[in-house]
Amino acid sequence: MSILSIAIVGGGASGWLAANHLGLALKGSSPKVSITLIESPDVPTIGVGEGTVPMIRKSLQAFGIEETALFRRCDASFKQSIKFINWRHRAPGSEMSAFHHLFDPPSPFGVDLSDFWLDGLAKGENPMGFDEALSPQRYSCEAQKAPKTLASAPYQGAHAYAYHFDAAKFAELLRENAIECFGVEHIQDHLLEVETGRLETGRRGTDSVETDMLTEGNESKNDKKIVALHLREGGRRCFDFYLDCSGFSGLLMEKALGVEFISLADKLWMNKALVTQVASAPNAPLPPYTQASAHQAGWIWDIALPKRRGVGLVYCDRYLSDDEARRKLKRYLGDELPSAGEFRSLTMRVGHLQKFWQGNCVALGLAQGFLEPLEATSILLTDFAASLLARKFPTDSETLPVLEARFNRIVGHAWQAVIDFVALHYQLSDRSDSAFWRDYRTHLSAQPASEELARRLALWQHFTPHPDDFFSQFEVFGVDNYLYLLYGMGFSTQPKALDDAARQQAWAQLDKIAHAKAFLAQKLPDHRAFIRALIQG
Structure with a gap:
């Protein structure tokens, strides 16, 4: 049976990101496919983090959203880094410890300076932190600079960057774009019931699919699929494919289809x-x-x-x-x-679904899972998974099993990579001023987030991280991310011996970095002044 109608249940950033990704992918290849987003008029956007990573720029540009609209509509600002403050033990007399997880790669001029920096640290000759020594972007961040000028091309800059924004306004911008550019139908209605069964054959009516189905008691769990949605105002609506973007409610995948939720409370303690x-x-x-x-x-x-x-x-x-x-x-x-009364308390159920695609339904966003706001992983994983789904969206029901297996394997791998990276922040900390930090570090040292992370940490005691330590393109955090985190947190690696030629080359690279800092200090505008000029322009 051909897949010609898609229902997205839930709005917010995840639902409207999915609508734009699917609308973009199917507009040219499958123009007859309809996309309908159904959201309750009473469910507000959670929007606790409001931060993104650089990958979002590629998506927004592909959707055709003007970058200036993001700033004018969403109260947006630039994000070039995460500055970690007091994650390490403070030296006596110091006010704080701090390092940046920057978005530009370290050693930007072609030669990896990690061993050179580690050697200087071991000899007591390196007064600067890893981020400060090896990237001009750290200086731009501390100087409150924008990553680009008004003359820069849209979505391009002197530094890599992402955004902070008002999450509700961001969802509204995505909504308008999906409707206007990709013809997505928007329905505001209450979901009363999700009808399930086994889809066997079907014939298409004018606005729904008439489906022959077995009774729910006769179906196996793995064969369970969604047949229809029952809406308060719209009645029974049938679609060929469903996306669960219903947030923590998990209305489709978890509640209707019974997909198991895997708790990660033993690995990630923030709740x-x-x-x-x-x-x-x-x-x-x-x-x-x-x-x-x-x-x-x-x-x-x-x-x-x-x-x-x-x-x-x-x-x-x-x-x-x-x-x-x-x-x-x-x-x-x-x-x-x-x-x-303006403090809002949130309980975080940390974990993810046992599988992310079952039958004719895929979960995205908070319906897929949640860790904690550290490193802005929620929108990151939503954008990643929605893009992955859109690139190979099923054209008929015969392709569902192979695509389901592929999607679950890839997204599961991405989730584990994120779990590893988030847990590592706590494992590397040398804070000992409270029971939390002592107990959590001891726990993670004894039970690492994964065997792969344990193997990498053992390797990195002797060799600096390298791209060939990462085996998959689907790891959302790569070598540059680990370099900033490891050496910002004081991880110890035995530096490689460098000959005189290598040292001279390293000094030449550091000289280029120093010149880049001075050049960008003159070229880049003040962050607030840039946004004010952009909005007024």
């Missing part, structure tokens, strides 16, 4: 967040990076938009009570307290 928003002064500095400040039982994100800051305290409630979390967040905000 609560207290979030708020505070106004930003019109002329206040606008950091072009996310701040992630560690505290005694977790960390605090601080994301600056032009008009406000989004702040959230992430914690493990075994080590910090809800009342203590509230007091700690108030101390962090100081005089910038929101009005009474």
